[in-house]
Amino acid sequence: TRSTRPQRLLKAVKQHATRGDPQSVISAIDHFCRHREWAMNVGDEKGCILDSVVSELNPEKVLELGTYCGYSTVRIARLLPPGARLITLEFNPDYAVIARQVIAWAGIEDKVQLVEGASEDWIPRMKEHFGIETFDLVFLDHWKDHYLPDTKLMEGCGLLRKGTVLLADNVICPGVPDYLEYVRNSRSYKSCYFKSHLEYTRAEDGLEKSVFLG
Ligand SMILES: O=C(NCCCCc1cc2cnccc2s1)c1cc(-c2ccc(F)cc2)cc(O)c1O
Ligand SMILES: [Mg+2]
Numbered sequence: 001t002r003s004t005r006p007q008r009l010l011k012a013v014k015q016h017a018t019r020g021d022p023q024s025v026i027s028a029i030d031h032f033c034r035h036r037e038w039a040m041n042v043g044d045e046k047g048c049i050l051d052s053v054v055s056e057l058n059p060e061k062v063l064e065l066g067t068y069c070g071y072s073t074v075r076i077a078r079l080l081p082p083g084a085r086l087i088t089l090e091f092n093p094d095y096a097v098i099a100r101q102v103i104a105w106a107g108i109e110d111k112v113q114l115v116e117g118a119s120e121d122w123i124p125r126m127k128e129h130f131g132i133e134t135f136d137l138v139f140l141d142h143w144k145d146h147y148l149p150d151t152k153l154m155e156g157c158g159l160l161r162k163g164t165v166l167l168a169d170n171v172i173c174p175g176v177p178d179y180l181e182y183v184r185n186s187r188s189y190k191s192c193y194f195k196s197h198l199e200y201t202r203a204e205d206g207l208e209k210s211v212f213l214g
Contacts, residue, residue, distance in 0.1 A: 005037055006069050006098040012036070013105055020107035022078035029071050029102075034200050041071035042141065042169050043199025049207050050139070053167055054079045059136035063126075063159075064088035065119050065150065066142030070099035070106075072169075076139065077108040087113045087130060089122055091142070119143075119150045124157050134161040140179075141169040147179035155188075155212075162214035173198045173205040183210040 003011075012032040017024040030044045042050060054062075054076055062080070067073055067090035077086050090096045096116045103109050113130070115122055119142060126132045138154065140147050147168055154160055171180055171193070183191045191210040198205040 004094065005039055006095055008037065009033070009039055009069050010098050010101055013102055017105060019105055022074050022106040022108055025074050025102060025106040026071065026078075029069070030200075038200055040068060041199055042075070043071075046169065046194075046196045046199065046205065046207055047072070047075050049194045049196060050075055050167065051079060053165065053207075053209060054137065057137055057165055059165075060084045061132055061135050062086040062137045062139070063135045064139045064141065065146075066090065066140070066169075067099045067114060068095050068141075070102035070114075072139060072141060073099065073103055073112055073114075074106045074108060076137075077103075077111045078106070080111055084111060085113065086111055087115060087126075087132070089115050089117065089119055089142070091116070091118055119146055120153060123150060123153050123159065126157065126159055132159070135159055135164055138164065138166045139169070140166060144170060144174050144176045145178075147176045148182055151179065151182070160212040162212065164212040166208075166210040166212065168208045168210070169205075170198075171206055171208045173203055180208060183208060188213050 013025055013028045017028040033039045067088040073088050103112050183189045189210040194207045196206045
C-alpha cells in the first residue's frame with residue numbers, strides 16, 4: 001500500500017539529516033515540505049519566531065499541543081537548557097510513530113516526553129502523571145477549535161502561573177477567532193501578534209504570543 005506523507009517525510013529526514021544534529025533534521029523537513037510535499041509543520045519562517053520566543057524565555061517546563069511529525073518539538077527542544085523538559089501531546093497514533101523517530105534522529109529524546117491522546121484528557125492529569133505544577137511555555141498547534149477550551153481548562157487546572165507564555169500557531173490560517181478574541185480582550189493576558197506566512201506558502205498566517213497575568 002502507498003506510503004503516507006509522514007512516512008515520506010521521515011524517509012527524507014533519514015536520507016538527508018545527520019543523526020544527533022537537530023538543525024539538519026529541521027532543514028531536511030523544510031526542504032522536503034518546500035520542494036516535495038507541503039506538510040503542516042510550523043515551518044522555517046514562523047519557526048524563527050518560535051525560536052526567538054523560546055530563547056528569550058529559557059523555559060524549564062514546556063507543553064506542546066500537537067506534535068504531528070515532531071518538527072516544532074525538535075525546534076523547541078534543541079534550544080532548551082539542560083534539565084528542561086518538553087511534554088508534547090499527539091492525538092493521532094500514526095503521527096506519533098513518525099514523531100518518535102524524528103525526535104530520536106535529532107538526538108533530543110531525553111528532553112522530550114511524547115504522550116498519545118486528547119488534550120482534554122491529559123491536561124487535567126499533568127500534575128499527578130508528570131509531577132508538573134505549572135508550565136513556563138505552552139505551544140498550541142492542535143485542533144484549532146480546541147485552543148480556547150483547552151486554555152480555559154489549563155487556567156482551571158492551575159497549570160498557568162504569572163508570566164506563563166502561550167504561543168499559538170495558525171491564528172489567521174486556518175484561524176482561531178474565538179481564541180484570539182479571548183486572549184486579546186481578557187484582562188488576564190497581555191497578547192501580541194507576530195505576522196508571518198502559512199508554512200511554505202505566501203498566504204498570511206501568524207503566531208499570537210499571550211502572557212498570562214494571573
Ligand atoms: O490542523 C492543523 N493542526 C492540527 C492537527 C493536529 C490534530 C490534533 C488534535 C489533538 C488533540 N489533543 C492532543 C493533540 C492533538 S494533535 C493545522 C492545519 C494547517 C492547514 C491545513 C490546511 C490548509 F489549507 C491550511 C493550513 C496548518 C497548520 O499549521 C496546522 O497546525
Ligand atoms: Mg500549525
